[in-house]
Amino acid sequence: MIEVENLHKSFGDNHVLKGISTSFEKGKTNLIIGQSGSGKTVFIKCLLGLFNPDEGSISYDGRIYSELAPRERSDLRQEMGMVFQGSALFDSMTVEGNVMFPLDMFTKQSTSEMLDRVNFVLKRVNLVDANHKYPSEISGGMKKRVAIARAIVMNPKYLFCDEPNSGLDPKTAILIDNLIQEITQEYDITTVINSHDMNSVMEIGEKIIFLKDGFKEWEGSNKEIFKTDNAAVTNFVYSSELFKKVRQMYIEERN
Template identity: 70%
Template sequence: MIKVDNIKKSFGEEEILKGITTTFYKGKTNLIIGQSGSGKTVLLKCLIGLFKPDDGNIFFEDKAIQNMDDEEQRTLREEIGMLFQGGALFDSMTIEENVMFPLRMFTKQKKSEMLGRVNEVLKRVKLENVNKKFPAEISGGMQKRVSIARAIVNNPKYLFCDEPNSGLDPKTATVIDNLIQEITHENNITTVVVTHDMNSVMEIGEKIVFLKNGLLVWQGDNDQIFKTDNQDVTDFVYSSNLFKKIRDIQISEQ
């Protein structure tokens, strides 16, 4: 579980996060949504330690990261898996080497042990017999699954995903969404996903945080988001023709 308590962050005179307080739950897919410029990515970068908040606290379980010493921060980094927007695979490394990279960084396992774990997570994401291929030799959807395998190879307690469906067709995006949720449930991970994809909200939004102009203006789940009377949320949700049709159907059935 991750608790965020009154997080504020500015760059120069521009205040990006204006006091965010929420909780991201263990064993659930927690989504951060909102329009471009709402503060989603800045909040994510605060959570993973790339940005230091100007004010407020972030707690992993009950330990504030601001109070962690160097050893505790290193331990926390080892417990975090990260799925980047573009996949961020190393083009010059094979799939096997890409997935093994965190094990080389953070463990002292023997090569045979690392290879066994690599094969285990590749099998979990339904990618067997691709070990010796390079990222350019597989599809975008397969690359994203490799990125998921790399993100979970260290058995993380916390998984952060930045726009995991970016550049994917709707069918493949649904596969990635479901895979993230399945892995979250199987391993009881605290998963935080930044997305603008309403299909992801419908599929895996077990906890949803909606940001607007650096403020948290609504939170709930993927059932409640279609029933809220919060105008900011409804404007965002029904901004596409697909969800306008869903709303019209719901209204006609009442």
């Protein structure tokens, strides 16, 4: 579990995060949503340890990040996996090389041990026989699966995903959502997803944090979001035609 208490972050006169307190639960898909400029990216970078908050604390299963020694912080970062918005694969490396990269950097495993682990995670994300392909030779959906495989190859306790469905067609996006949720539950990971995709909210939003202007405006589940009367939330999510239809179905069933 990740626990956040009264988090503030400013850049000069720009106060980006304004006293956010929340928690992200283990074994669940936790989503951060909100409009551009709401503070989502800064928030997730604080969670990753890339930004130091000005006030407040972040703890990882009881370990308060600001109180850790440099070596302890380094060890904690190795417990984190990250799926970047654009997949961030190395074009000059094969699929196998991309997934093996963290193992080569941070472990002392033999080549055969690393290869066994790479093949295991590639099989888990349904990418068998793709080892020797290059990123330019595979589809966008396959690149996302390679990025997920690389993110979990170190068997992380915490998985962070920044807009994992960006650039994907709706069908592939659902497959990626489902894969992330399956891996989260299977390995009991604390997963935090930065997203603007309302389909993801409805598919896998077990815990949702809605940010507006740096504040935590609302939190709840994908079931509770249909019930809220919070104007900021409904104005944001009504941009999705699918959400409108599902909400109308909920209202009709309730009546």
